[in-house]
Amino acid sequence: MRLIGVGVGPGDPELATVKAVRVLATAGRVFVPVLDERDTGRAEATVRAHAAHDRIERLVFALNERRDRARRERYWDAAGARVTQWLRETGGTAAFATIGDPNVYSTFGYLAETVRDLLPEVVVETVPGITAMQALAAASGTPLVEGGEPLTLLPLARGVDGLADALRGDGTVVVYKGGRRLPEVTDVVRAAGREAVYGEHLGLAAERIGPLSEVEGAAPYLATVIVPARRDRRGGKL
Known part of the structure; x- marks a missing residue:
């Protein structure tokens, strides 16, 4: 079981690295962060140029929440539980696409920490992206x-x-x-x-x-x- 945070750059699909494109194209599921499950976020818009749409799944986060910590953490918990469920059911590789780089002010760090707590055996990796x-x-x-x-x-x-x-x-x-x-x-x-x-x-x-x-x-x-x-x-x- 593997979870890979993939940096897809600032928005231009051509700025995704060759490695990022390969991971997005081969991962069993590509999760993307959104504010509203009905909307296409910037990360998803970039991913759609490189991954089959039926493998993309939206995870809702309170991305701009600054004051209500409990609300922010509820979304982290829900997203982590969903990714963990998918990994347990499939034993496969899931990617999480994030704009920029997954190690620079990214939601991926919170997701990875949550999934590790729920699924200690998961292997977590990151693919750097252009900031x-x-x-x-x-x-x-x-x-x-x-x-x-x-x-x-x-x-x-x-x-x-x-x-x-x-x-x-x-x-x-x-x-x-x-x-x-x-x-x-x-x-x-x-x-x-x-x-x-x-x-x-x-x-x-x-x-x-x-x-x-x-x-x-x-x-x-x-x-x-x-x-x-x-x-x-x-x-x-x-």
Whole structure:
């Protein structure tokens, strides 16, 4: 019995790795996370380009829940129980598709922990995927890091605390989950005297990429912001 977390990238089916495509094509069941069982989530939309639709099954998670821990955990428990049931009944290999990478702010970690508790003999693996910051860096022509520069990744779903401190250094800062607080993010970046690149719906038809300073109002939850490191000459950080 095997459970494999598969990173499918930010949304463009062509950004799924060769290994991810192979696992999605051969797994007995491909589970995908959704907010509502009636809707096709971003992970499923990507999976549908690589896996037979009759092997795809939706698992409902309270993906954006921040305050009601009991509600969030009920969904983790239900999803883990369903995956465990399938594994016990078939003894096969199940994949769980997640946007980006399964080890970077992913629902897969919670699912895997739940399944391990219910089914200790299960083998858990992950297939890395391209992250949103990599996709935005590529699409905007923005090198993420050079030489000895540090890279700081901040999730801002709970607020912009910590962003000003991160921007005091000269390394690159990437903001995830800050869409609803984008005006605050913009203000902090401006106050730090930095410029930033903004991206949303990366790799999809509604993709939007440009300077953060030109974006007004709130943005999608999964919007990404890259504040590049301060660089004054070629190879200056070597």
